[in-house]
Amino acid sequence: MQKSTLTGQRLVAVFLVGCILFNYPVLSLFDRVATLFDLPLVFAYLFGAWGGLILLMAWVVERRSDQRTERSGG
Amino acid sequence: MSKKILIADDEQNIVISVEFLMKREGYTVSVAGDGEAALAKIREEKPDLVLLDVMMPKKNGFDVCQEVRADPAFAGTRILMLTARGRDTEVAKGLALGADGYMSKPFSTKDLVDKVRELLG
Amino acid sequence: MLQGPVVIAVSFLYLALLFAVAYWGDKRADAGRSIISNPTIYALSMAVYCTTWTYYGSVGRAAVTGVGFLPIYLGPTLVMTLGGFLLLKMIRTAKANRITSIADFIASRYGKSQLLGGLVTVIAVIGIVPYIALQLKAVASSYDLIVGYPALIAPAESGSSIFADTTFYIALILATFTILFGTRHLDATERHEGMVAAVALESVVKLMAFGAVGLFVTFGLYGGIGDLFARAMSDPQLAKLTAVASGSRSYATWFSLTLLAGLAILFLPRQFQVTVVENVSEAQLKRAIWLFPLYLLLINLFVLPIALGGLMRFAGQGVDADTFVLTLPMSAQQELLALLVFVGGLSAATGMVIVETIALSTMVCNDLVMPLLLRTKTLALHTERDLSGLLLSIRRGAIVLILLLGYLYFRLAGDAYALVGIGLISFSAVAQFAPAMIGGMYWRGGTRNGALAGLLAGFAVWAYTLLLPSFSKSGWLPASFISDGLFGITLLKPHQLFGLAGLDDISHCLFWSFAANIGAYVVVSLLRAPTAAEASQATQFVDALKTTRPVGSALWRGSADAADLVALVGRFLGPVRAETAFASYARRHGLADPSKLEADADLVHYAEMLLAGAIGSASARAMVASVAKEEPLSLPEVMNILDEASQLRSYSRELERKSRELEAATGELKAANEQLLEVDRLKDDFMASVSHELRTPLTSIRAFSEILRDDPKTALPERERFLGIIVSETERLTRLVNQILDMAKIESGNAEWLVEDVDLNSVVEQSMAATSQLFRDKGVALSLDLASSVPLIRGDRDRLMQVVINLLSNAVKFVPPNDGRVTVRLMADNDSLRVSVTDNGPGIRLEDQAVIFDRFRQGGDAMTSKPTGTGLGLPISRKIVEYFGGKLWVESEPGQGASFIFSLPLNNNENGTNE
Incomplete structure (x- = not known):
């Protein structure tokens, strides 16, 4: 993993995005008594962002590794 | 009968000095000022020895030497090459083309005379 | 149920x-x-x-x-995004050093310190x-x-x-x-x-x-x-x-x-x-x-x-x-x-x-x-x-x-x-490892003392602001400890230390403990340079992800006995396991019999790694030291070894880039080489030409000198003739040497130029006067076609005369005797003056027109007699003209004579634009 610096940079980017999404002030935008799809707004936001982040991580990590296998096979 | 020597050189002063030397040694001397003249004189006079300068107008010494050696009729003609471009490659080239000897300018007159004697002896 | x-x-x-x-x-x-x-x-x-x-x-x-429970899970999620660096580094380091716990990790990083390992454990x-x-x-x-x-x-x-x-x-x-x-x-x-x-x-x-x-x-x-x-x-x-x-x-x-x-x-x-x-x-x-x-x-x-x-x-x-x-x-x-x-x-x-x-x-x-x-x-x-x-x-x-x-x-x-609440107290305690751990993995300067100080300071603050209050809340310590502070000092209230209010207990502890921990870690680390042991471990940890790094054995020097090592490892791992381990080591090194193992640095390192897995790196180092005589490496020696390793690393990284550059350079080199060969060939030609031009007059001089020496009875007229030849050949030699030096000076830029306002009319006239004897000797007619008056130009009078004289003496050399004609013209147009020397000689073949300006290249073969001259006149003339921003060229048709023409710009201020 450490060799593919692109993967590393992508993961750091995901980390930074996560830090911003899960903290003040972005968090405060959703921090009020309201609902979204019958769910409390902040609850829906946090779990939505969290799931999105995990998808992103899986995509970055797994996708990159496929490419590397191809390359090392060639 | 004395041996015949042809001096082929385009430098007038050199010709004068060599002619003087050869005559003093008792040889019969003729002179050519360029490559073509030299070939003509060789065919005409059949000299025993040619003192052949390399850098001559019209035809250089190497070409003259090559043509002479290509003609079996002149197999007995000795050729001593003289050049002012005393590089090893030129020496090798001259000898490869069939010259019998090689002298660099400026030469010692004694060496030249000795060499001529040796070739004609 | x-x-x-x-x-x-x-x-x-x-x-x-x-x-x-x-x-x-x-x-x-x-x-x-x-x-x-x-x-x-x-x-x-x-x-x-x-x-x-x-x-x-x-x-x-x-x-x-x-939703306040969520940060406990969002934090790990964020950290996992960095797992590819942080965790990977921890894993690789731990495996390379047989580290089995976080205490061992920290102890090992800071020079295998038993004290530090003990503190982390506590x-x-x-x-x-x-x-x-x-x-x-x-x-x-x-x-x-x-x-x-x-x-x-x-x-x-x-x-x-x-x-x-x-x-x-x-x-x-x-x-x-x-x-x-x-x-x-x-x-x-x-x-x-x-x-x-x-x-x-x-x-x-x-x-x-x-x-x-x-x-x-x-x-x-x-x-x-x-x-x-x-x-x-x-x-x-x-x-x-x-x-x-x-x-x-x-x-x-x-x-x-x-x-x-x-x-x-x-x-x-x-x-x-x-x-x-x-x-x-x-x-x-x-x-x-x-x-x-x-x-x-x-x-x-x-x-x-x-x-x-x-x-x-x-x-x-x-x-x-x-x-x-x-x-x-x-x-x-x-x-x-x-x-x-x-x-x-x-x-x-x-x-x-x-x-x-x-x-x-x-x-x-x-x-x-x-x-x-x-x-x-x-x-x-x-x-x-x-x-x-x-x-x-x-x-x-x-x-x-x-x-x-x-x-x-x-x-x-x-x-x-x-x-x-209980869990967060524990979280805050283990968070105290962060500076020593993360600092240790990314900062070479962290020292054992720094880590000790940081951990102690952070731990003390944690204990004071979280652990002791938890006892107080349960009544095991007096409640006044929380409400009034230690000894009733308000500034020491454990939840509002130094009056810091407005934070919850955890944030409050985190702030103060990290301030103390990081501050002590950094400050104490900076008090002295790392020791040899710290520096070597620091490199292994910080460079864990790099491809080449020094193996531990490179940093050990001393003597030991193989049997002692096997026995030592056997004490802690059990004799059977120890023997198996050393047997497999021997096989890897191509030895069938483990008893033939040499106790070199590699084997000692291997034994230490085996022990580290069982009793921790600090104790392992101490145990190995008890049976092996280690000669301690000094800090400069360790630094040398590490430098070599890091040089190796940067070499390998640059190798790839270098090989690419090399390919490009090879192409350039090939081109440059061809160019050089050409230059070399030209230089060779030049040297051969100079050699030839010098040897030719020397040949005559030597021959006549020897003739005169060997035969003192030479007739007087001949003697005079020969001496005359010697003198004229000597003059020729002198001329040649002068011109070669002249040429060299001009080409190297060392020539002296006396620049002044020059009337080209007078230059031409004086040149004609200087060469008139040549014309008269050969019976050549010289006519002049001058503009009535021309503007002055900046130039070196003598040098310009040298050019005109050269052109005139060339012309007179090639025209037929007696009915030869040479015409000199001087014309002015808007921005330049032009001088031409025209003769009615044999002319110059087209293929020769370019080369006659090269050094020692005389228009040769076509002519019946070898031209006299050094072969440097035209090249020097061209250099002079070009120095003043002008041009020199020839116009000729074979059989129709030749015109040598040079032009000089009027506004060539001062001197050469061509330097």
């Missing part, structure tokens, strides 16, 4: 199942078919992070703070004890609840004797079970594959049980997620829980908890154990990076619904929110589900306790007890041959001790806090 015996029987059955799985896992590992090499199992084992705190406590916290044990107490409390209270069915509130138990206390027995049972799991092996160095497999299974069980409760509450007790939230939102009190709660204090807490949890996932001893020590291959990490956060998301999905459901269902009944997960099914008479929940909670607790105490016992044994024991003479001498049994006993004793300490804390302070 929820009577005590049934619950106990189910619990033991479940534990037996776990044990069977562990046994199977170990068997598979022994057979070489590791089950835990599966990356999913690896990711699930990391979920040991979710303890009863998560299982019961999250709901309790959600019932008070709404902090870890003290910090983790509340966390273990939390598990005991959760299991005990859930047991009390479930056997008290159908009551929803457990009877108060405090004050009863230890032997009537469920919690005490639970602690003993867990200790026994942990010993079975973790120290079943006779050798203490193996990883615990079976334990990991069991922990992974427990992770599945607790997720399923929690999910089952969540589904039951959401869809069984309420009409789905929308219905549940809609009812909760209609209550203003509950609706508040769906927001983080406004105010900067909440966001500060939110941030602190995120940071704390993110550090905990790295530095909790049990996380270090499953993530780093038990890691089978680095490839596993890839899936864990996203699968572990996904697990965290799933197990938290129903926390808020369960909390809201419980709050609505039990409104006003005084049911503890920490128990909602269990009491909700019980209240609905779902006995089976309640039992499943209890088993899930048991899973969460046992998983945590087993892994945590194994990790802690390793630290206590390797970094606390062994160093002390090895100092006492009885053990240091070779009295006891096999110490591997002793190692296991120490670990077993440590496990029991740690669990009893947990129980003690539970008795002293357990009731004062909710589950989460």
